[in-house]
Amino acid sequence: GAFGIKIPTRFGGQEFTQFEYQRLATLCGSVDASLTVLLSAAQSIGVPEPLRLFGTEAQQAKYLPRLARGEISGFALTERQVGCDISKVETYAVRVTEHGKTVGYRLTGKKFFITNSAKRDGEFLSSMLVVIARIVDRPEELHDSQAPKRYGAFIVETHWPGCSVTRLRFEGVRGIYNGAPVFDQVYVPADNLLGSEEDGLRIALATLTVGRLTLPAACLGGLK
Numbered sequence: 001g002a003f004g005i006k007i008p009t010r011f012g013g014q015e016f017t018q019f020e021y022q023r024l025a026t027l028c029g030s031v032d033a034s035l036t037v038l039l040s041a042a043q044s045i046g047v048p049e050p051l052r053l054f055g056t057e058a059q060q061a062k063y064l065p066r067l068a069r070g071e072i073s074g075f076a077l078t079e080r081q082v083g084c085d086i087s088k089v090e091t092y093a094v095r096v097t098e099h100g101k102t103v104g105y106r107l108t109g110k111k112f113f114i115t116n117s118a119k120r121d122g123e124f125l126s127s128m129l130v131v132i133a134r135i136v137d138r139p140e141e142l143h144d145s146q147a148p149k150r151y152g153a154f155i156v157e158t159h160w161p162g163c164s165v166t167r168l169r170f171e172g173v174r175g176i177y178n179g180a181p182v183f184d185q186v187y188v189p190a191d192n193l194l195g196s197e198e199d200g201l202r203i204a205l206a207t208l209t210v211g212r213l214t215l216p217a218a219c220l221g222g223l224k
Helices: 018-029 033-043 048-054 057-068 139-143 200-212 214-223
Strands: 073-076 092-098 101-110 118-120 128-136 151-157 163-168 178-189
Touching: 018 033, 018 214, 033 048, 033 073, 033 214, 048 057, 048 151, 048 200, 092 139, 101 128, 101 151, 118 163, 118 178, 128 139, 128 200, 151 178, 151 200, 200 214
Parallel strands: 073 128, 092 128
Antiparallel strands: 092 101, 101 178, 128 151, 163 178
């Protein structure tokens, strides 16, 4: 049940409070920092938290039971030249329309330092990621200062065609599964957009705010 700590019981989770979750983060941090990072990235900033806060009932019913059963997820915002400044994200999603209606998106870009993304080179650990990308009609809009800036938060299943990943390694916290996922024209159905095309920034910041609360709790465990 460790991957469904805050997921509602009706979807198979534990439905613990944020306070209870942080007590567990302290306990895990007292044993192994990498374990805490894995659990935190999976559900503090991974798919469960933004899905719980911003997802539709249909989206929650589709993905939360899978996550509660132990599927691992992550949060793909950071790029080589971009930290948490979402306005500089260069990963983009081109709208796919039919009869004037957006039915999906073609996602292209490279993310970096994404915890839980890679088990090893060429193999994802996460079965799904929340990917933050700029929404455009044409890729050229990325370099047009006059083009509107809209950002979306997409649930991307990593087995979809066009997804690949490389493992990254570190001197500290050496047990974390961190990688650099690449998305090459990955088709994402419109139903996998969290919120609206105007909500990507709000979702990213809200997710990070909650996720960062795990770090001091884990550090407290380490100190103890």
